[in-house]
Amino acid sequence: MSRQKFVDRKMELAFLEERYASGDAELLIIYGRRRIGKTELLLHFARDKEHVYFLASEKPYMDNLRELQRMMGDFLGDRLFPKIEFSEVDELLIEFSKRVNGRRVVLIIDEFPYLIERYKPVLSLIQRAWDMELSKGDLMLILCGSSVSSMETEVLGYKSPLYGRRTGQWKVGELPFWSLREFFPSYSTEELVKVYGVLGGIPAYLLRFNPGKGFDENVVERVLSKGAFLYEEAEILLKEEVREPANYFAILQAVASGRSRFGEIVNATGLEKSLVSKYLNVLEKLGMVEREVPVTASRKEALKRGRYSITDNYLVFWFRYVLPNRSYLEAGMSREVWERSKEDFNEYMGAVFERLLRKPEVFTKLTGFGFTKIGRWWHRGEEIDLVALNEREKKALFVEVKWKDLSDREARGILKDLERKAELVGLDGWEKYYGLVAKSVEGKEGLRGEGHLVWGLEDILGGSPVM
Template sequence: MSRQKFIDRERELEFLERAYSSDRAEFLVIYGRRRIGKTELLLHFARDKPHVYFLATERPYRDNLRELQRLLSEFLGDRLFGKVTFEDVDELLMAFAERIGDEKVILIIDEFPLLIEHHRPVLSLLQKAWDLKLSETRIMLILCGSSVSAMESEVLAYKSPLYGRRTGQWRLTEIPFFHIGEFLPGYTVENIVKVYGITGGIPAYLLQFDPKKGFDENVVENVLSKGAFLYEEAEFLLREELREPANYFAILQAIASGRSRFGEIVNSTGLDKSLVSKYLAVLQRLGIVEREVPVTATLKEASKRGLYSIADNYFAFWFRYVLPNKGYLEAGLAEEVWERSKSDFNAYMGSVFGKLIRIPEVFLRLTGFRFTKLGRWWRKGEEIDLLALNEMGRRALLIEVKWKELSEREARGILKDLERKAGLVGLEDWGKNYGLVAKSLEGKKELRAEGWLVWDLEDFKEKG
């Protein structure tokens, strides 16, 4: 994140600092999708502490081993350590542990899945080194990886030789929404929300947007133009993470085109039901796809009434605007494609805005309503954008979310209809409040005076 200061990651840094302050050996697993900011986080954390940072590469295992030995030798200030012949990584790490004694040292092994890929025994060898020597020191060993599936199945899973050794783990997720404006000084709240609709909270993607340029110019130059970083990033990520990318592409295309039910996805892709079920489970685990059920659904209802959507904003945008227009974009017609897409993008932002308000942190900061359940509600063609339930106090907050500029008259109509829909939910004995979130809203003061709960992007500015 070279363009700006290190942004947020307060909870992650607290977790790492807490581990560092312990008197025992620590074995942490840090993982998350590419571009999420794992390396920047770890280097920021370790910058003022004794540490060794090693980045595994595609080179053969022995080459990686020699590079790790060189870095450890450099840290120790002992050229002879770098000339000793070590047969394997367990011998190297145990010798290093012997040399550092009781000193608190951080050893970061980044892109650990690449070592596994080139030499599967590295898992057992690392287990051996930990059990025999490292666990008796004050070392802080951090394994980091971008392949979520590899880190979960090879490092964290019950069958892994390393199972039971780790003292902590953290899956890095997106930068919280209210910190995104720090990447884009000078941008309005509306444009920040629109950028979020394209990049999500992925630091490397946010850094592609130049705050000195307008929103439209950034989209054309940095997302829709051939050769831009974000132009083919989705393809690159899917091909790297998944073994059968073509089938996953078909499923994501089906969802992006509006097919949200399991049967619709099966019919659209032509794939076997069992395969679609398996692929959807993988996409959910990776955080690319989500399955929603009505917030009041019973377990039995939840198994039948789920709707699938693309949870990751970058993938949602890419499959809706980049992939279907690839022929035009390859021909250099990015500006024309974007001009043609703007009206649909407004509709797309309606969905993005709704999901944004349903993020627990955003919802709580905006409304202050304490909830035990939060989500959408729908039944037989009727839908409520957001239903928050406080089951202990038997209170409910029902909210409609509109990416529109609403007059006071339009707002009243939406709120009155929300009262009607509340009768369909089945919360007869509950206390209820009704709310509306919009891009902009006339008559907020008057509506609030009457007991309605209303917010627009001006309120985001105050909460940020």
């Protein structure tokens, strides 16, 4: 069973509290992919405030309107309020705003895209209510949605009737890596990185793992076992998020299997280029896929040298370990599948570790290096895992990332080769630094004493920067 737990979200809560404290009328747009924790965030924010929380459904528009009216009546303590005849949502909002005038009330309409789907004029009607009454009062109206494309186009887009009316917006993302410690207080840093490699920072997924059990046992029971929530979540998620899940599925499968270039994805899926481009764009907006270019690439080079990768760790794991082993998993062989996958999982974690360390907040906390750009670099078969550039001060930090325990000799060899590769990047006249991150490094302190930048797993959560 999942556990109810609210973790982190300090920035999001600070934003909401600031808008609440403004005392002005507020029209806030909160959105983000499913399972990311938007509802929990809003309910946590509103728990000590006067509020109405309404969850829209796929019912007809008028059914939703009547349900919202009933909830407003309960809030007002007025048994007659639900019996008033309102033909449109603007009339309801205006009347409610008048009745709570002088009080700071939070009105949350969750899954707002359902209302748009059922009745497109709802956008213009809310605009009318805002212009006529709500913008002059004390109400804090929050429109929340999981359909990222709908929220960005229909609600935030410049063609939207609400364009220019919003007083703020926030796209809710994954929890930061160090939040995982609150879910799994007894796990080592290595185990936390592994959990991150399987589930990412999605609260709904993290809550599915049992903190009282080991990492391997959780993977077997909560991801690889038929009937578990995370066993079919990838397919269910795609069906909820997009209209043509089969095509998106094919694209994700291609990318997960190593087809990172646009042409490779087109060939692997058999779909037309225009469709692949459209679907990749949607997946990028959903935060499932990203297009990377070498960190030093010019705009012209960036058009040709992009590589696609899946950013959602759960999806990467699912396509690599669940989908190809479906026949065995359906037969109840989850433990056998995981045992024979462990060696490959160690290789898989190398890419996960790299992605984690390229996250700006993790990189900054670890190294203390101030940068303006961060990413990978590659050219003609040569690659550097992580390059951070400070373009203002003309400083560059080159870092190799290894998901393994390194001997002193191995570490020195990697750092020496890194200096060679860094010369291929160019950046003549820049001040250059070279670093290495691994699970552990033999003689780390000695290497640091010689001026090398070296970090181990223990530095990611609790160590201090050496720069």
